[in-house]
Amino acid sequence: MEKIYTRGQLTNWCFKEKIRVTLQKKDMAVVLTTDIDFEKTISENEKVIVKFYADWCGSCKLFAPKFRRLSEDDRFSGIVFIDINAETNENARKVAGVDNLPFFATFRGGVLQHASASSKEEVVVEMLENLKK
Template sequence: MAVIVATDSDFTNVLNANQKVVVKYYADWCGSCRLFSPKFKRMSDDAQFDGITFVDVNAEQSPEARKLASVTNLPFFAIFNGGQLVDTIAASKEDAVVNLIQKLNA
């Protein structure tokens, strides 16, 4: 599944239109964020995450979306279920992000 790019203007709609969502918050200047992008894309295509929507949000250009997850560091990941924040992690390790996403299937 393709990674959806969301901004403040459509972030709430994306959360409400999809039951299970994982969001990667990034900034253009963030090297770790750029390095994680291909991993995030690969994870979005992984069969174990079927039914989960993957979303990219530029944290600098979307302050309202950033505030919803209380972003503290980049890259930052948040999972939402039914539009509600479930958990977050600031990490650049793929296994930490996989563990976070698996909470949506628990």
């Protein structure tokens, strides 16, 4: 069963199982598995940060708890956090210009704002601070 996790009082449609999932503020980073979900989420939400990962990527695994913690940080409460597998989602990868992993991209109103391949938390925090403005 596929689950979509969102931050805040957001509701997303789970295409695979066709179930509606509503989660509260305490929930962690978004997990998306298809390009369809990706396009829908970045276009329907004002501020989005995406972490691209691969299952074999050690740096991605090490950054996962940091990303989850940032998604729960009240400073970034108006931002939707997404985890997406770069290997299985070619369209999302192309939209963001992924060239290394882990890779982060911010979107405002569906438009790419900033993108960076980094495993440094301070780089991601700076991206989030810029997205808040």
